[in-house]
Amino acid sequence: MTLLKNPLLQRVLLLVIVYAAMAASVTNFGTTGNAYAILESSAMLGIVAAGLAVNMMAGELDLSVGSVAACAGLVAIMMSGHGLVIAIIAAVVPAVLYGILQGYAIARLQISSLVFTLGTFIGIRGLAYVISDERTLSLALSDLGISMALRERMLLIFSPFSLLMIGVLVLTGLLLRYSRPGREIFAIGGSRKESRAAGVPQTRPLVLSFATSAGLAALAGALASLKGGSATPGSYETVLLAAVTAALIGGVSLYGGRGSMLGVLIGVLTLQVLLSGLQLLGAPNWAANLATGLILLAFLGVDLVNGQSPVADAVRRYSLRARA
């Protein structure tokens, strides 16, 4: 019973329930082939969510990740003629620089990132339209091999892309937990004022967290676009909300200082299992919305029950009164 109170376990349980429900209603859902496909299609979301979760743990939220991913996708397709590695580097390096700049500005101005990145969220999207001349860019047919290589099935249920996602999650998770920069990110996220007074540097972890969110968003955008064989300037608009949702399902707090990469992975998988199951059922788009909304509200419910809340107080007051 007490085990059930463990938040991580609650989340694993939810994943299992959602998976079982889907497996029961969709033919072939429980196959290794499908596990491969789900992991593969989680890869982009997982990498973006990893970066965003680092950001959220620092008590910030980088709204611009979707726009950055779109730009990176376009750049990667433009540079695909020079090979996979060059294409990715060309997409990721500018994004990291942008992330550093953005993090530095936010740290120095001590401005809310929600406020600051609302502007970059819009501006970088504009940049995507400008660099692509408002057109869809596609891989040359001769380069489509890159796409096939990225999604190649290996080790039963994995692909290079999904393995990379897992690698990214593990690495960020380890760095967050066992390194000074990682602990600094947690520190400034949980208690900004206190950590400042405690002498924790403020600029470095903020810069790091924004460089991570932008860099990983760019990596994800570049790889996803290469995998899909094309990039459009309007793409990845929904990835921000999906990644935040996944991180929240995974137990990362919007108020910072809380969460783990294992949680993020569980959150990503839960969301992906749910969405792809509904998609395969032929459910309309709004059904996916409905389900996402319900899951989010369910987690709110769990958090309210787990924690102390004014409502619990009110209920207690009235029950005491009723008894008298």
Next chain:
Amino acid sequence: MAKADMMNMTGQGPGDVVLEMKGISKSFGAVKALRGVDFELRKGEVMALLGENGAGKSTLVKVLAGLHAPDSGETRIDGKPFSLGSARLSHAASIAVAEQELSVIGALSAAENIFLGGVPFRGPWTRRRLAEKARPYLEAVGLHHLDPSTRVETLAVAERQLIEIARLLATDARILILDEPTAALNDSDIERVKAMVVRLARAGHSIIYVTHRLGEVFEIADRITTLRSGQSSPPVNVSDMTLEKVIKKMIGRPLEEMFPHRASSLGAIALEMQGVTTPALPLPQNLQVRKGEILGIAGQIGSGSEALLRAIAGADIVEGGSIEVHGRAFPRAHSLPEAMKRGVAYCSSDRKLDGIFAELPVSTNIISPSMRRVSPGGLVNRRRIRALTAEVSSQMAIDGSRAEYKVGALSGGNQQKVALGKWLGIAPRVLLVSEPTRGVDVGARAEIYGHLRRLAEEGMAIIFASSDIDEVQGLADRVVTMYRGRQVRVVDPTRVTSHELVRDITHPEEEAA
């Protein structure tokens, strides 16, 4: 034990000046927090930094820590010019600060808290390695039993304060600054902190010690620097000083009376509670207070003294028992607004958390519990706001010309007067005050005691909870001592010694023995 004597015996010379500041000024907008402060610190000494609320002590500390850049002035460390203004540079110069506001990070473990902020800790931050390295520091501050991997947010305030000091120890800095480290501590913890400070000084660290508990100064400090309105006076040796002289230096005049006279006559019973229990107070509590009376509840943090007030105020849920104000019974499990409606006002001990709106003007703070009164029919009435602000300001001696200032920009004493005074708007019959003068300087303290007494004389019943024995003994007409959720005794403060009171709230068993 006066440490000054010890120092004199070791023959520390005046030549070892490690820190020298000259003409340091710092303004915040129109506020001149520091105006040409001179300061000096020697190797191995404890320098007490004293002054009223708002005198500039914390500002000076923050300037040293590199958290505020000074507007002018020069600083030398070991005789070499040093440029202030960057926390990193100060850190590199081996200056470490435990600030007045708690600065531990709740989401991290005790051990991680110790090693954040630049203390060397190489390699992976694993639980085991952290615990190993952190344990000596935790033991040094008396947290022997604490698991170093405990999340700090689960700890009590005093434990957090001690962790903060443990972190200071870990820095191994030459210049250690402690800004009111004992404000929120129990007596036994205070003893431990004081002993540690002495030990550190003996080991050659130089310590700047900021406090409003003037008694401590005579126990551990070697010299005193006082600040007044942002200006410093030259340091003096503790051995040359008396308490009266120190106070005079701080507030510019001798403090005639700290405490007002006692109640001359008491009225009818204002509040009576019987068998009250709350989640925090499982043992049934009885209490009675009369019109015009000031009842003091003495107890350490966590003794239940504050919980008792919270129960009356409706801030905690009353599960059993009954409460009556002027003969009218409270509803079961009453809420805070219901208590307010019946004439109970509660001023909590944590001003910043739920006592003031730091970012809003004084006037808005003052009207906040009286919204109905100043907005008849749901519309705000400027005239009424002004009138109420003026009324409260004059009653509490809050500077009327600062009515539109942010409360956060006022001194601690003035903030406390606002937090207390805002309740006058609802004309309470019973005023509950928790820690009425925490972090408030001697001058303002006397002022607040005077206000409380006057309110009692005007017919209010006042209950205050405090961990400061002098305050309880000096102010209260009657004292209830509390220990671990139970009332030990009800006494007449004029008939007991402070020693007895301290025993009651720390180890009442001896009395029985």
Next chain:
Amino acid sequence: ELPDSGSIVMFGQSRENPYFGQNAVGAADVAKQFGWDLTYVESATQEQQDAAIQQLLATGGDPLGIVLNPVSGAAAVASELAITSAEIPLVLLNQVPSAEQGALFVAYGGVNDYLSGVNAAQLLVAGAEKAGVTLGDGLVVNTVAGHTAAQQRVQGFRDEMARSFPDGVSILADVNSGGFLENEGYSIGSQIIPANAGKFNWVYGVNDALAYGAMRAAKESGLEPGKDALFVGGTCMNATTNEAVMNGELVGTSIQSPYIEGAAAMWALAAYLNTGEVVDGETSLSPDTPPSIDEPPHKWNFMPNTMLDGSPASYEQTKIWGKSASELCDYN
């Protein structure tokens, strides 16, 4: 050798958009005639669609064929390659693929957006003649930035206008409105029309709703449609826009029925499954009857795009594959 049972999977965008809803209905109606089930898998983004396709392939789903309307333009190439590599017949619709991509799919059956733009230009020219207006410069009200279909329409429109006016009429502004419906047409129109008053006398909205919205904005700033300025869309959509066509506020329209488009794609797939062959090159399907499945489909099969002259009678009498224009032109 045409199978009389089996399943077809159609990947498309959200049916919350009535256009795609009708796509699905048209395709499903044809599939039913052959005894096939059609599952419509809808995705909001290209990544979701790619994922759904990958999932279908990975779980060994074995449909008779796949009908694909990529979420964004030319963006589905890798999925197309994957489907084709899995040897499942693939028919595309809605977004005309380029010749280089020819190897990635069996056939295309659907709208020709370039032709839709050409139609619009012809309607405009004819309308101007009828109204006795000499066409000068004009404005284009576009959809969202980067929308391939709209870009192709505008290209067709420009090319045809250039053919009709060798000396050139110029497009003063080609502005993205950010949407597809009347509200967006209005909100863009209400901003660019007053400021350009007197400098233009025609407006092309890349669909009828956008043209209609812009027309309403023009009316509000005192222009008389059909006289001071001509408005043309070229894709009939709903009762409101149809009425505007009938009373001359829009100069005319042509039928671009999403229902017919879905059906056209399905017919192409059926013809391929029946014959196992594809004829290279493009064809325009006849409006009278659906194509025969005994003949192999072309690589590019463009659905009928019949113009309406705007008379109420034309809505009743013009038919495509047995359905009248008034039925086909009211889906939104």
Next chain:
Amino acid sequence: MSDSAMQISQVHPPRSRRLLKLILLAAAVVALVALGGWFNPAFLTPENGLAILRAAAMSGIVAMGATFITISGRFFSLALGQTAMFAGVFMAVLMAQGLPFGLAVAVMLLAVVAIGAVQGAIISMGANPIITTLGAGALLAGLAGLTTGGRNIAIESAVVEWIGNGRILGVPTQTWAFLVSVAVAWWVINKTRFGRETILIGANRATAGASGLNVSRITILVFIIASLAAAMMGVFEAAQFSKARVAGFGAVDFDVIAAVLIGGTAIQGGKGSPFRAALGAVFIATLQNYMLLLAWSSGVRTLITGAFIVLIVAGFHIAGRRKGA
């Protein structure tokens, strides 16, 4: 009396800072208009002015409600676009069932009040406002999809037609509604007890509760107000072409947030001004209009809008810090 008032205003940093923000923002709008007029005289015509106000009206109306959320310390809502959509659709569905306009609006408003109240209640229980509204928005989108099957719903009513297209004194109804909501929001925030209480709970929720304010009730009201503002926008959107639609509300929330932030309302709560948020909406509309008239591509327009938001928001932030605190 005037004497003491003067004295107070001299030693009154917060008010002068507020004034500074207002002046900066107004100056930005004026500079933009002047510059625009210089390059393109059509930009300065009264019609264009009306067009700009009309364009600002939609997100502006919602921003009036949203400021209450931000001032009350609950960041912002991500459900307002969906609430607007739902309001229009629900009203249309009711009217399609034969309900007269007045009754349909009344029933719809009741539903919207409930939608706002539920979100406010959940949030006042301690739930994160961003997640709650995110979930609520997704639910509303799902609900609208469920009831309409995704089809736009036509409305046949002369009243609705007038609401969408009518003009009073030559000024469109939407613009009037915008102006009236600005006035009402300003009045509520500055002149009513509820407005003051909203500021108080935003400035410090714990202190507000300890001072006897009913934090839950105020929070619920705040979300009801924002939802009603969104519903108003939804009705105008649907009325304009007598058609309620399910799609096309995706950008509303971000437009609204941008307006509120450009207005310099502090994201931490306890401060803010509906009037400045309205100016924020007008500023964005002016900028967009200006770029539209130059026929810049939508990519460039978006890029520049984003850059302006960053610059203005950071500028306010720096100005606010220099002057005070």
